[in-house]
Amino acid sequence: xxxxxxxxxxxxxxxxxxxxxxxxxxxxxxxxxxxxxxxxxxxxxxxxxxxxxxxxxxxxxxxxxxxxxxxxxxxxxxxxxxxxxxxxxxxxxxxxxxxxxxxxxxxxxxxxxxxxxxxxxxxxxxxxxxxxxxxxxxxxxxxxxxxxxxxxxxxxxxxxxxxxxxxxxxxxxxxxxxxxxxxxxxxxxxxxxxxxxxxxxxxxxxxxxxxxxxxxxxxxxxxxxxxxxxxxxxxxxxxxxxxxxxxxxxxxxxxxxxxxxxxxxxxxxxxxxxxxxxxx
Numbered sequence: 001x002x003x004x005x006x007x008x009x010x011x012x013x014x015x016x017x018x019x020x021x022x023x024x025x026x027x028x029x030x031x032x033x034x035x036x037x038x039x040x041x042x043x044x045x046x047x048x049x050x051x052x053x054x055x056x057x058x059x060x061x062x063x064x065x066x067x068x069x070x071x072x073x074x075x076x077x078x079x080x081x082x083x084x085x086x087x088x089x090x091x092x093x094x095x096x097x098x099x100x101x102x103x104x105x106x107x108x109x110x111x112x113x114x115x116x117x118x119x120x121x122x123x124x125x126x127x128x129x130x131x132x133x134x135x136x137x138x139x140x141x142x143x144x145x146x147x148x149x150x151x152x153x154x155x156x157x158x159x160x161x162x163x164x165x166x167x168x169x170x171x172x173x174x175x176x177x178x179x180x181x182x183x184x185x186x187x188x189x190x191x192x193x194x195x196x197x198x199x200x201x202x203x204x205x206x207x208x209x210x211x212x213x214x215x216x217x218x219x220x221x222x223x224x225x226x227x228x229x230x231x232x233x234x235x236x237x238x239x240x241x242x243x244x245x246x247x248x249x250x251x252x253x254x255x256x257x258x259x260x261x262x263x264x265x266x267x268x269x270x271x272x273x274x275x276x277x278x279x280x
Contacts, residue, residue: 007041010048023059024082031084035091042102046181046189047121051094053180054125054132057173058090061136089262090128093270097121101191115193116277119200120270122181126174126208127269131215131262133173138166148213149220159236159258160220162213174208175201195280203276211269218261224252 015033018024024032032055040048059082101117138145138161144153145161154161178201184190186197193200226238230245236258238247 003044004037004041007039007043008037010040011036011038014052018055018059021059022081023062024087027084028082028087031087032082032091035087035095038095039091039098043098043121044189046118046184046187047098049184049189050122050125050177050181051091053177054090054129057176058129058132058136061133064136085259086262089259090132090266091125092263093266094121094124094128097124097270112194114191115195116274118185118191119181119193119195119204119277120273122177122200122204123207123211123269123273124266126177126181126204127211127215127266128208128262129177130170130174130208130212130269131265134162134166134170134212134216137169138163141165147220148217158219158234159223159225159261160216160218162216170212171205171209174212175205177208178202178204195277203273207269207272207276210272211265211267214268215261215265218256218264219258222253223256223258223261224254225250 012033014036015024015029018032019026019029036048036051039051097117097120101114101121104111104113104117135157139156141156141163143163143165145156145158145163145166146153147158147160148162149160181190181204182197182201185193185200195203224236224238226235226241226247227233227250228235228237228241228243228245228247230243231241233241234250235241235247238249241247
């Protein structure tokens with residue numbers, strides 16, 4: 001109980017500071033506080049470090065060259081202030097894995113499943129970080145991205161668009177979380193695994209990168225995209241574009257917005273990590 005109360009205070013405190021700093025809006029701050037409480041209170045130091053590695057690096061990058069990125073990706077990006085949907089999409093899977101770890105640790109404290117859940121948890125945030133870094137840094141590339149579905153060039157910021165710079169950024173973002181996870185394991189802040197640390201790093205990093213590729217593939221194929229008749233542009237914004245005109249759906253599943261795609265990214269990274277662990 002004491003650990004949970006500490007996690008509650010720390011989680012809420014960090015969420016409040018992030019809200020005051022402009023990284024979260026009001027409902028995003030509430031969702032982040034809840035996620036932080038679960039991760040900090042039920043997980044522990046290692047889990048908190050992985051979460052903070054993602055959150056701090058992702059929030060920091062969203063504010064780098066913000067004016068330039070706002071101009072380039074204004075038809076697709078939500079903005080630098082994360083809302084509840086974005087928090088849940090990026091961290092919901094990780095939160096569920098922490099809850100699973102809590103119950104396994106309580107009833108099966110010697111189970112090898114604890115190490116599996118830890119690696120899957122790190123992979124989920126590696127995927128979220130890879131996708132965020134690719135988005136935030138990819139739009140700064142001098143080259144126009146292309147869609148994975150058609151290989152045609154599209155405007156910067158388009159969902160599903162990939163570029164060499166964006167892919168390199170995704171790899172770096174995933175590797176950052178992988179490094180944080182391995183350092184936590186080395187410090188004894190994570191469940192002990194039979195897999196060597198270098199193997200954990202590679203698995204988490206690769207799983208995160210593949211998760212971001214799945215995100216791009218979904219964005220290029222079945223994510224919902226709208227069209228603004230006034231600006232003659234594709235956009236993710238609905239029902240109103242930035243100009244005030246009403247947008248209409250031109251492709252994709254009506255319910256599959258960017259938040260669902262981001263959630264699929266983290267879930268894919270977890271799935272890849274579990275498949276590799278099962279094969280070993």
